[in-house]
Amino acid sequence: MKRQDVEDIEIKLLLEGIFQVHGYDFREYAEASIRRRLTQWLQCSGFGSFSEAQAHVLRDHELFNCLLDGITVNVSEMFRDPLFFKAMREDVVPHLKTYPFIKIWVAGCAAGEEAYSLAILLCEEGLEGHYRIYATDINEKTLKQAADGIYPIEKIQQFTQSYQKAGGKRDFADYYTARYDSAILAQKLKNNIVFASHNLTVDAGIGEMHMVLCRNLLIYFKAALKERVLALFDGSLANGGFLCLGVKETLSGRGIAGRYMEMAQGMRIYRKQYV
């Protein structure tokens, strides 16, 4: 048997063990990407093989958390894909304004960049105090960073450019305070966001949302898991609600597609039809 075939078996066993012991289910993540992430982690871990690592990962919670950090891709930016946020402002916000109170779920929120971008946009559109954002992720470490709302100052230039491209109405500097090498986001942005741990592979949905954002996460899932998670979002969305995916993700060909209409062309913003 080739070395790669043995490794594939070891990875399968490791993921099964992680599910059984820690309750995190990575068994239906896209193979190439999870293999790449695990291999990178193994190289830094000091273990000679996945089999050797397995016994320790299953017994040592801290080591498992390190592995979890290695598996999840937590890259994000404020106003990532600025044209998406521009379309949200122009095409979706007018509908959101018709509700007395808006509930939004940001699934896979990483360190909070997307949730805070949304909070800025909603405040600028006069919706301050009329919304709550539930921002969830499986990675506790990034959730803590998200709740702190503190980013390296060197990221601010890019955040500012994206904010402007997304149709920002003010000076981005109004939203943070610079301190040494950090930018601390304004407290008022944090007031209406709840950051919480939630695992899309095993947990139930969150009910009666007006909008669900899950961008740049489904690409890491195999087809069957994508279907299950999309069905979870469908069950969480009120009729007339909005489902937003990443630019490389689509509803086309998925089971729930028939109940949704694409809003802004190519922006992956879908509206659930009234039945």
Ligand SMILES: C[S@@+](CC[C@H](N)C(=O)[O-])C[C@H]1O[C@@H](n2cnc3c(N)ncnc32)[C@H](O)[C@@H]1O
């Ligand atoms: C690439 S980031 C995307 C962040 C943000 N949505 C964006 O588009 O910039 C993917 C996030 O999904 C989270 N994630 C991965 N698997 C998950 C799962 N099963 N349930 C919830 N979050 C998950 C990761 O921890 C990571 O923070």
